Amino acid sequence: xxxxxxxxxxxxxxxxxxxxxxxxxxxxxxxxxxxxxxxxxxxxxxxxxxxxxxxxxxxxxxxxxxxxxxxxxxxxxxxxxxxxxxxxxxxxxxxxxxxxxxxxxxxxxxxxxxxxxxxxxxxxxxxxxxxxxxxxxxxxxxxxxxxxxxxxxxxxxxxxxxxxxxxxxxxxxxxxxxxxxxxxxxxxxxxxxxxxxxxxxxxxxxxxxxxxxxxxxxxxxxxxxxxxxxxxxxxxxxxxxxxxxxxxxxxxxxxxxxxxxxxxxxxxxxxxxxxxxxxxxxxxxxxxxxxxxxxxxxxxxxxxxxxxxxxxxxxxxxxxxxxxxxxxxxxxxxxxxxxxxxxxxxxxxxxxxxxxxxxxxxxxxxxxxxxxxxxxxxxxxxxxxxxx
Amino acid sequence: xxxxxxxxxxxxxxxxxxxxxxxxxxxxxxxxxxxxxxxxxxxxxxxxxxxxxxxxxxxxxxxxxxxxxxxxxxxxxxxxxxxxxxxxxxxxxxxxxxxxxxxxxxxxxxxxxxxxxxxxxxxxxxxxxxxxxxxxxxxxxxxxxxxxxxxxxxxxxxxxxxxxxxxxxxxxxxxxxxxxxxxxxxxxxxxxxxxxxxxxxxxxxxxxxxxxxxxxxxxxxx
Numbered sequence: 001x002x003x004x005x006x007x008x009x010x011x012x013x014x015x016x017x018x019x020x021x022x023x024x025x026x027x028x029x030x031x032x033x034x035x036x037x038x039x040x041x042x043x044x045x046x047x048x049x050x051x052x053x054x055x056x057x058x059x060x061x062x063x064x065x066x067x068x069x070x071x072x073x074x075x076x077x078x079x080x081x082x083x084x085x086x087x088x089x090x091x092x093x094x095x096x097x098x099x100x101x102x103x104x105x106x107x108x109x110x111x112x113x114x115x116x117x118x119x120x121x122x123x124x125x126x127x128x129x130x131x132x133x134x135x136x137x138x139x140x141x142x143x144x145x146x147x148x149x150x151x152x153x154x155x156x157x158x159x160x161x162x163x164x165x166x167x168x169x170x171x172x173x174x175x176x177x178x179x180x181x182x183x184x185x186x187x188x189x190x191x192x193x194x195x196x197x198x199x200x201x202x203x204x205x206x207x208x209x210x211x212x213x214x215x216x217x218x219x220x221x222x223x224x225x226x227x228x229x230x231x232x233x234x235x236x237x238x239x240x241x242x243x244x245x246x247x248x249x250x251x252x253x254x255x256x257x258x259x260x261x262x263x264x265x266x267x268x269x270x271x272x273x274x275x276x277x278x279x280x281x282x283x284x285x286x287x288x289x290x291x292x293x294x295x296x297x298x299x300x301x302x303x304x305x306x307x308x309x310x311x312x313x314x315x316x317x318x319x320x321x322x323x324x325x326x327x328x329x330x331x332x333x334x335x336x337x338x339x340x341x342x343x344x345x346x347x348x349x350x351x352x353x354x355x356x357x358x359x360x361x362x363x364x365x366x367x368x369x370x371x372x373x374x375x376x377x378x379x380x381x382x383x384x385x386x387x388x
Numbered sequence: 389x390x391x392x393x394x395x396x397x398x399x400x401x402x403x404x405x406x407x408x409x410x411x412x413x414x415x416x417x418x419x420x421x422x423x424x425x426x427x428x429x430x431x432x433x434x435x436x437x438x439x440x441x442x443x444x445x446x447x448x449x450x451x452x453x454x455x456x457x458x459x460x461x462x463x464x465x466x467x468x469x470x471x472x473x474x475x476x477x478x479x480x481x482x483x484x485x486x487x488x489x490x491x492x493x494x495x496x497x498x499x500x501x502x503x504x505x506x507x508x509x510x511x512x513x514x515x516x517x518x519x520x521x522x523x524x525x526x527x528x529x530x531x532x533x534x535x536x537x538x539x540x541x542x543x544x545x546x547x548x549x550x551x552x553x554x555x556x557x558x559x560x561x562x563x564x565x566x567x568x569x570x571x572x573x574x575x576x577x578x579x580x581x582x583x584x585x586x587x588x589x590x591x592x593x594x595x596x597x598x599x600x601x602x603x604x605x606x607x608x609x610x
Contacts, residue, residue, distance in 0.1 A: 113464045
């Protein structure tokens with residue numbers, strides 16, 4: 001049956017009507033709230049244990065609505081990045097394994113420019129690699145977080161061999177929020193290596209940051225919602241449930257449902273190179289990050305608003321914060337809007353369709369040599385040889 | 389034999405592709421190169437085409453320069469370019485020498501193995517292998533990106549230079565070309581004009597962009 005495009009065409013029209021347009025009136029309250037915010041009062045509202053709300057507000061490190069131009073990068077410096085890809089355990093195959101491929105990229109700029117690119121694949125098939133704590137099978141979600149830990153470990157190892165100043169970059173987020181819903185044993189299985197890598201990077205004095213292009217986060221607009229809540233002026237603790245029960249339109253409804261990138265592009269109007277203030281994330285999983293609580297700032301790259309996440313020790317060191325800010329912006333200039341080091345780390349990490357098939361064949365051949373004929377599940381065989 | 393200028397990455401009976409050891413550094417069009425085969429044969433060919441592009445064919449090169457950063461400075465600003473770009477060249481096979489050193493001006497029994505080294509030929513080697521220019525028809529029949537008359541002319545110029553401006557050899561090569569194009573006056577004139585030493589007798593000066601620029605390094609034993 002061919003896909004019915006006619007049916008979704010009208011739904012696409014409806015969908016586009018839901019996208020906020022950003023007319024001047026629609027965003028005026030957001031503009032006012034951002035301009036007039038009292039950072040001290042906001043922090044008090046966030047930290048007051050009596051307040052009950054469902055937002056995950058950005059916690060300002062100091063100010064809330066400042067903008068800072070990018071400092072120039074040092075004359076001689078390095079940028080490092082790692083990225084990863086994996087082949088998931090195949091439920092339809094008798095061979096139980098998964099594969100993680102981690103790339104390592106080091107660019108050096110300055111008097112002796114150079115670049116090193118490599119990747120290393122690892123097949124994992126031992127019981128403790130396939131099951132966490134001998135009972136929880138490693139699925140796609142857990143493997144995604146395991147890979148994040150492996151990437152960061154590779155990044156820390158790379159940083160150990162590179163002269164400073166250097167910035168270690170990752171693509172995506174440093175906040176493993178999906179871990180919150182996992183059992184403690186899974187959290188430990190991932191976080192032990194993840195935090196050890198952060199320990200190493202801090203000890204080495206190499207700031208680490210992760211880069212999110214077109215970020216969907218709304219921590220800062222959520223903070224604005226808390227800031228405009230009219231309960232505290234009435235002498236009441238913030239209580240969203242009570243508010244919703246007592247009126248149809250809560251005071252915080254004046255803040256439109258836009259992501260932070262919209263706020264910084266069109267309300268804060270960050271200019272190319274400028275970053276926002278630094279905020280701490282309120283994500284629950286960060287309670288397990290020890291001294292590596294994650295902070296972030298938004299950066300106008302000249303092409304878009306990106307989100308840059310950093311651990312607390314980078315956020316609290318003006319020199320390291322400046323280095324990250326300057327180098328990430330510089331990378332975006334070299335990479336036409338996206339850090340070139342991340343682009344190459346991605347290219348190195350990718351396992352393409354042909355390579356995936358080759359790995360599959362190698363495993364099948366190895367099994368065949370042992371006299372094990374690979375019998376695929378009937379469902380998988382049916383998908384592979386489609387017939388009419 | 390230690391003057392490796394490239395590594396074979398695609399091979400066949402009539403020609404092979406090699407990747408340069410250094411980006412943008414490839415032997416000039418028409419230059420004689422050699423491959424030392426495992427069975428003690430040495431294979432010879434002429435550089436028939438060269439190009440530089442992304443290692444990943446899916447990634448096209450984009451403009452990187454601006455008013456302040458251009459040409460070589462682009463490579464300093466983007467050091468990864470030296471790792472994600474590559475220079476490749478195609479070599480048309482024209483013959484081989486047997487263990488005793490006898491030149492054979494016909495195609496070798498087997499293609500050269502993949503990943504074997506492509507070697508530069510010094511003046512002595514060029515002299516020995518090209519002594520009789522009767523192998524030129526093989527080159528003229530080579531089917532590739534460059535028109536046969538252009539390839540022939542480039543090869544004859546390179547060999548004449550490699551043989552120390554050997555005019556007697558050039559005359560013999562000219563006669564061979566005349567025989568080849570006896571029914572095609574226009575193409576004959578194209579080659580003859582292009583090999584006339586009157587206007588191209590100066591050696592190339594830019595070593596980097598012209599491979600080894602005629603520098604006699606490396607030897608393929610004969």
